[in-house]
Amino acid sequence: MADTTSFLGAQAGSRYLPIADHGLIGDLRTVALVGTNGTIDWYCCPSFDAPSVFASLLDAERGGFFSLRATVPARTKQFYFPDTNVLITRFYTKEGVGEVQDFMPVGGTAQEVERHRLIRRVLCVRGTVPFRVRVAPRFHYGAASHTLRMLDNSAIFECKDRSLALHTTVALDEDGTDVCADFKLSEGESAVFALDQFTDEVDLRGCPHAEAEQQFAATVNYWRSWLRQSRYRGRWREMVHRSALTLKLLTYAPTGAIVAAATTSLPEQIGGERNWDYRYVWMRDASFCVYALLRLGFTSEAEEFMNFLSTHIGPGDGKASGPLQIMYGIDGRTALPERVLSHLEGHLGSAPVRIGNAAANQLQLDIYGALVDSIYLYDKWAKPISSDQWDDVCALVDWVCAHWDQPDEGVWETRGSSKKFLYSQLMCWVAVERAIRLANRRGLPADLAHWRCCRDTIYRRIMDRGWSEKRRAFVQYEGADVLDAAVLMMPMMKFIAPTDPKWLSTLDALSKDLVSDSLVYRYDPQASPDGLRGEEGTFSICSFWYVEALTRAGRIDEARLAFEKMLTYANHLGLYAEEIGRTGEQQGNFPQAFTHLSLISAAYNLDKSLG
Secondary structure (H helix, E strand, O other), X not given: OHHXXXXXXXXXXXXXXXXXXXXXXXXXXXXXXXXXXXXXXXXXXXXXXXXXXXXXXXXXXXXXXXXXXXXXXXXXXXXXXXXXXXXXXXXXXXXXXXXXXXXXXOOOOHHHHHHOOEXXXXXXXXXXXXXXXXXXXXHHHHOOOOEEEEEOOEEEEEOOOOEEEEEEOOOOEEEOOEEEEEEEEEOOOEEEEEEEEOOOOOXXXXXXXXXXXXXXXXXXXXXXXXXXXXXXXXOOHHHHHHHHHHHHHOEEOOOOEEOOEOOEOOOOOOOOOOOOEOOOEEHHHHHHHHHHHHHHOOHHHHHHHHXXXXXXXXXXXXXXXXXXOXXXXXXXXXXXXXXXXXXXXXXXXXXXXXXXXXXXXXXXXXXXXXXXXXXXXXXXXXXXXXXXXXXXXXXXXXXXXXXXXXXXXXXXXXXXXXXXXXXXXHHHHHHHHHHHHHHHHHOOOOOHHHHHHHHHHHHHHHHHHOEEOOOOEEOOEOOOXXXXXXXXXXXXXXXXXXXXXXXXXXXXXXXXXXXXXXXXXXXXXXXXXXXXXOOOOEEHHHHHHHHHHHHHOOOHHHHHHHHHHHHOOOOOOOOOOOEEOOOOOEEOOOOEHHHXXXXXXXXXXXXXXXX
């Protein structure tokens, strides 16, 4: 298998940029990935989980792309316009320097919002630079054909249920159902390419230079105004703020939903099968995002997510998986059927490409703790929850009290057998404990005697059956001797003192078994099979949890070194995927909310300890 994987990667490598060689832009409804070579190779319209228009990241031949690059040999560099999500890709040639400014305007009138405009503004800043543009959409993940018609300086791409209009300030040539153009810019000159969704409700409107300039300024102003709300003034301000800007890009403004990642099916191992669709709202991930953003002072995002819960999600429909699903669509829908797109070869030949997610129907008890904890913190730091919201919390906690002692698939969504995972029990304890705190602080009605009894029972169960005398550590599940990085959350959730001898022994065991130069594996799939073939990289959220655990244990020098090392694994823009490979490459869906929210938390607490 190892030889086959290497062969697949070598054969496909020349056609694919590495996952890390991308930046992200968006309009709080969808996003696009822009490569360091000037190519947009991932874009879904009009929303995060809509079918793709450009997806050459998943299939170089069939996926579609929007390429804009210098036609002569050039070095490239990519950076964000300071304190914004406006991305700039620079081309350094022998004859001059050019740059492409990529952004998606945020807000505006209802028609402007529905346009989902994506602007690519090309400038020559020194000398002269020749450019070539090629726009090759492939609708519905490359499965639907489309037609092309030209109208003045616009090209209209139409398939059965979606139309896009490309407006330009340069003349376009037709190439089948694609368009292309070659043009040269001298110092001070520019060209504009604007891609719009075109519907009966959205008129066909060009994008002249002046309008592109105005929308650039408005977009810069939006992101800087938003970021000014941050209260973080610590040592790692640039990385923390980039993480916050990334989390904001992963929010869906119409509902307040927060997606787990921007992409689907980017592989956790090249040539492996661990490829999943993360363009949905995981209760766990979104709840942790609320915590991270509240820490920085962004209360409106927390309020919008609470509104998403109140509007779209109610406790109790009798499902075996519990009153809550582990994930929902960005519009609150519950049906997320998983299927394989067999016509796409996958990134670097890593099939299958999946859309939808079958894990939606799993039982994962930990989501209740993550959610109730975020509600508790929202009530404490942002705005008191309503009486209806409290009734919903009570219903959830009563369900947890009745069902915490059953096997589930766990935080890592194993597709093997269910087990009584320690982390699931820990987060059930959190759900009950935070609800008790909230009831006491607000004087809210609750069956506190029953809740306290359940809380204490869970605590004793974890201490009795979650502790292994053989390993001198807390373990993955009852009766096991294998370790799991998820237990790093025990002191962070205030279940155990960070200097408790049992916890310090566990931290040492985790450091020995699962840590590699500050990078942390979530578990050993050989020792604890998860129902899937192949290996995976280190899990970046676990690496930041490790930093925080070291910090709370008073091992500040170790924590700071581990944190600084972890920062070196970010890409050139400060972005992270889900995992880090053996040689430092980004693996898995990109960028990943889980990683960025844990960076914020680790930085915040390490700063606090350093003084």
